[in-house]
Amino acid sequence: MRILNMIASADPETGGPIEALRLTGLQMARLGHAVEVVTLDKPSAPYVKEFPFPVHACGRWTRKYGYTPELARWIAANADRFDAAIIHGLWNHAAAGGWSALRRAGLPYVVFTHGMMDPWFRETHPLKHIAKQAFWFAWQGRVLRDAAAVLFTCEEERRRARGVFGGYGYAERIVAFGTADPPAGVENQLAAFHRLLPGLKDKRFLLFLGRFHAKKGCALLIEAFARIAASDPDLDLVMAGPDPSGLKSKLIAQAARAGIADRIHWPGMVAGDAKWGAFRAAEAFVLPSHQENFGIVVAEAMVCATPVLLTDKVNIWREVQMSGGGLVGPDTFEGIENLLRSWLSLSGDDKSVMRARARAGFERHFRIEAAARDLVAILRSISLRGLHEAA
Incomplete structure (x- = not known):
């Protein structure tokens, strides 16, 4: 399969989401799949060149949300090269802008929330949660609504996410997740x-x-x-x-x-x-x-x-x-x-x-091999479904 990953940044200092992408991507590549990444990073960022897969950095215009019109243009020009896409994370232009461009291109996708719907954020930052709920109604909820599946890495994450935001339903799936054996030495x-x-x-x-x-x-x-x-x-x-x-x-x-x-x-x-x-x-x-x-x-x-x-x-x-x-x-x-x-x-x-x-x-x-197999199976099923619906 040809798999497109969309994420705000490839910077390793941003934590778990990019490490999750890197680990699953490496394992999917070992299984013979082609993996590419599109981000909101500046093309000159050193970690863009150091990433183990091709990274297409679109160059954000705004620091926090990361808006850039280049993302939509890149997806429109390249979507037909891929079988399915994965959106990693919420609350940024890679998710909301990516959703809009993927819909126009007809490329099926799934969403990894990476814990960003946990009620801890609502309880700790109630005013920020109100702003997020408004953003959910306008854009973010539609990203999940239109996804072939919204992916959670364990039952606890799925359970805690339910009811945190109201207004749109979505299809839930739990996928295995983990890491790989460390290198020798x-x-x-x-x-x-x-x-x-x-x-x-x-x-x-x-x-x-x-x-x-x-x-x-x-x-x-x-x-x-x-x-x-x-x-x-x-x-x-x-x-x-x-x-x-x-x-x-x-x-x-x-x-x-x-x-x-x-x-x-x-x-x-x-x-x-x-x-x-x-x-x-x-x-x-x-x-x-x-x-x-x-x-x-x-x-x-x-x-x-x-x-x-x-x-x-x-x-x-x-x-x-x-x-x-x-x-x-x-x-x-x-x-x-x-x-x-x-x-x-x-x-x-x-x-x-x-x-x-x-x-x-x-x-x-927590073996990454099981996680990659789970994810590939889901992507293959939505890709086949997209081909069937197109026919």
Whole structure:
């Protein structure tokens, strides 16, 4: 098949949606399918050239919504080269402008919401939700209404999205999702990570890896770690990730006030070998999020046999709990503190068992091969349907 992906940006610092596209696209390419991407990025952006598939960057005119007339022109000129399309994400011109152009071109499509209909956003930003509901009535709801399917990566995500916005119905589908095995070269990966943080080479640490954003619960983790730090003076914390919202300086100040600044390490965004080295070297991975659609980082930790400590606001928490590869708690200061204390209370043998179960849980629930097969099957069915209707 020839598959077109539409997304606001190919920038890896934007988080989960582009990583999801990259992972599924690589696997679909291995299965023999042709994958291309159209974005709202500036054509000169370095990550456009570095992406593993052809990226057609249309050059946004506005920073937030990303309007550009080039998107519609590009789709009109190229839609007949593709069998089906995938819209990744909501609330931007790649979705709304892409929908309009796809309809005119007659190219069938599906939508990946990537957690962007979670009620957490409505509860946390009620005024912004009112504006989104208006946008939903005008454009965004029609994008989902006209899609062959709206895709969710687990039952929890689908359940939480229902009723958040009113006015248009849509066809729901759950697809498998996950990540791939890391590349070979464990020693090189560990070495790459230790080049970033050489002082941690012989130390135990917990790992947070993700964007610094209010929804990630980073402040909860700093506070919880401060509360347990004295009980295990040999344990450090690594806070790794990009800082698009300027939150990092506040977190560093919080750590200093708590007297644990020397126990927390801030390597910035880690990628490639250094990322895999971080997962492999960590004692456990912690994700204290208030809202998390799927959490690719959870699957990435588990594929490295690294136990995960996460909240019940990460939509795949049930799969993690069922696997025995991690611990789950509420997204409160006390909840994260109890998670950390529960981890520290485990014996060495118990931690080894949890590591083995984390890897087994990945094998059972989160292999990218199953995700790609699921997605290709859906795209093939809508492509055949489009051909049949055209006939």
